[in-house]
Amino acid sequence: MTKENVPAIQFDWAQLFEALNIGLILVDEQGCVLLWNEWITKHSGIHSDTVINKALINAFPEPLAGSFIAAINRALSTKLPVVLSNALHKFPLPLFNLNGSGERISQSIILSPLKNLHDQGKLMCLIQVNDSSTSIKREQMLRDHSETHKKDATTDPLTGIYNRRFFDAHYKLEISQAQRQKTTLSLIMLDIDYFKNYNDHYGHPAGDAAIIAVANCIKNKLQRSSDMAARYGGEEFIVLLPNSTSTAAQLFAEIIRQAVFDLKIPHLSSLTAKHLSVSIGVSSCPPGMIVDADTFLKNTDLALYAAKQKGRNQVQYLPL
Ligand SMILES: Nc1nc2c(ncn2[C@@H]2O[C@H](COP(=O)(O)OP(=O)(O)OP(=O)(O)O)[C@@H](O)[C@H]2O)c(=O)[nH]1
Numbered sequence: 001m002t003k004e005n006v007p008a009i010q011f012d013w014a015q016l017f018e019a020l021n022i023g024l025i026l027v028d029e030q031g032c033v034l035l036w037n038e039w040i041t042k043h044s045g046i047h048s049d050t051v052i053n054k055a056l057i058n059a060f061p062e063p064l065a066g067s068f069i070a071a072i073n074r075a076l077s078t079k080l081p082v083v084l085s086n087a088l089h090k091f092p093l094p095l096f097n098l099n100g101s102g103e104r105i106s107q108s109i110i111l112s113p114l115k116n117l118h119d120q121g122k123l124m125c126l127i128q129v130n131d132s133s134t135s136i137k138r139e140q141m142l143r144d145h146s147e148t149h150k151k152d153a154t155t156d157p158l159t160g161i162y163n164r165r166f167f168d169a170h171y172k173l174e175i176s177q178a179q180r181q182k183t184t185l186s187l188i189m190l191d192i193d194y195f196k197n198y199n200d201h202y203g204h205p206a207g208d209a210a211i212i213a214v215a216n217c218i219k220n221k222l223q224r225s226s227d228m229a230a231r232y233g234g235e236e237f238i239v240l241l242p243n244s245t246s247t248a249a250q251l252f253a254e255i256i257r258q259a260v261f262d263l264k265i266p267h268l269s270s271l272t273a274k275h276l277s278v279s280i281g282v283s284s285c286p287p288g289m290i291v292d293a294d295t296f297l298k299n300t301d302l303a304l305y306a307a308k309q310k311g312r313n314q315v316q317y318l319p320l
Contacts, residue, residue, distance in 0.1 A: 023095070023129030026114075029076060029122055031056050031069075040129070043095040043105060060094050068092045068109075072125050075111040079123070084109040086132050093129065108132045156231040158208060159215035167230035167238055174242050175285070175293050182287040186249030187300040188239040189281045190218070190256065193312040195235040197269035198276065210265055210276055211235055217259045221252070238300075246284035246317060253280045253315040261313065277313035279304060283320060291320055 017024055018038040026035035033056050036048035044060065051059040057069065067089060075082040084092055086108045095105045108130045116122040154166040162170075178185035192198070192214060199207040211231075218229045218237055232238040239256075241249050257280055265276035281304030285291050303318035310316060 022131075023093075023127075025056065025127040025129075027056050027072065027125050027127070028116065028119075029124070031072065033059060034124060040095070042098060043131075044093070045096070062094050065089070065092055071109075071111050072127070075113050075125050076123050079113045081113070082111040084111070086136070095129065095131075097133070105131045106133045106136055156215075159212050159231050161215050161219055161237075162228060162230035164230060164232050164238075167228070167232065167240070170228060171240055171297075172293055174240055175291075175296065178242060178285060178287075179290060183243045184245050184284055184286050185296075186241040186244045186246060186282065186284040187296060188241065188249060188253050188256070189232070189300045189304040190214075190237045190239070190253075190278050191280075191304055191308070192235040193272050193277045193279055193308075194267065194270040197271075198267055201267075201269040207235075213263055213265060214260055214276075214278065217263060218256055221256050221259055223252075244284075246282070246286075246319070249282050249284055250315060250317050253282045256280065257313070257315055272312040279307035279312045280315045281305065281307055282315060282317045284317075285320060289320065296320065 017035065020037060020039060023040040023043065024035060024037040025033060025040060027033055033051045033054055036046075036051050036059075041047055046059065056072075057064055068084070071082045071084055084107075086106060089109070090106045091104045092107055092109055095107065097103045097105055110128045110130075112126045112128070114124045114126050116124045154162060156163040174185055192210065195207065195210075198210060202210075211234075214235075215229070215231060215237065218239060222229060222239075226242045227244075228240045230238050230240075239252075241252065244252070257278055260278045261273070261275060263276065266274065267276045268274065270277065281300050281302065283296060283300040283303050285296055299318055299320050303316045306318060307314050307316040
């Protein structure tokens with residue numbers, strides 16, 4: 001904007017400075033305070049009368065950071081604006097929130113050299129202070145929200161283990177990797193016995209607690225970081241064991257079956273035992289065998305069906 005096209009209005013600049021929702025401090029080349037607006041007064045508790053024409057370094061009750069003083073000198077010597085990054089300098093000035101909590105405002109600061117029209121050839125430095133607490137909190141909220149969202153998309157809310165959607169995606173990757181690397185991939189499907197009776201007898205909240213107990217039992221027995229358990233349906237779970245032979249998978253299934261039974265959760269309406277039990281189906285895809293994901297899953301489900309048919313509370317293996 002040139003001088004010619006500046007709007008010809010009567011303007012109270014002092015009023016503008018006071019109304020701004022940012023902090024403004026103006027210092028001369030000696031670091032003497034020439035302007036100190038209302039925003040700074042509000043957030044520092046220091047009135048302009050006590051600091052005008054005095055050294056900025058003595059304005060606050062605590063010493064100013066060396067990096068802040070250096071930034072003012074840099075703006076004046078290079079005649080270029082300097083930005084104090086919020087990431088590196090969170091609280092350059094002792095400024096506080098107005099809520100009385102004593103919490104410091106995190107600040108983003110721009111230092112701009114200005115010509116001092118009253119003192120030819122001399123410069124002043126305008127210090128603009130922005131309260132970036134709100135934008136930082138908003139960013140943090142967005143980050144937290146996106147983390148929660150990601151977690152929601154992959155985990156089962158009741159048990160905290162992976163959900164079926166995540167399992168399906170992961171399972172397809174594991175099948176192709178096992179086929180490429182010629183390793184054995186094993187699958188375990190597990191279902192709580194007579195769970196409808198359990199719910200009817202003990203109530204739905206107790207049923208939920210039993211599902212959580214079984215999920216924890218499975219989770220605690222997983223040995224390798226590549227093993228993965230998911231809640232597959234209401235009271236049905238699935239475990240993926242990469243690089244695990246059929247023998248190892250059956251042994252592992254038996255460990256889980258026993259561990260659930262050892263929880264000794266009373267199940268008086270079960271026709272199998274007095275305690276909560278699970279039936280487990282196991283299937284393995286040996287090295288070099290090409291099988292599609294659905295066939296492998298169906299085979300494991302058939303093994304589970306066989307475990308149910310043969311009396312429940314047991315492990316059955318069905319070769320592909
Ligand atoms: N408490 C609770 N119950 C659930 C949940 N999801 C599914 N169920 C119940 O699980 C029961 C499953 O019943 P069925 O599929 O008939 O199986 P079952 O009674 O275990 O019979 P078998 O598997 O043959 O031993 C149903 O009553 C569902 O309502 C859940 O999240 N919480």
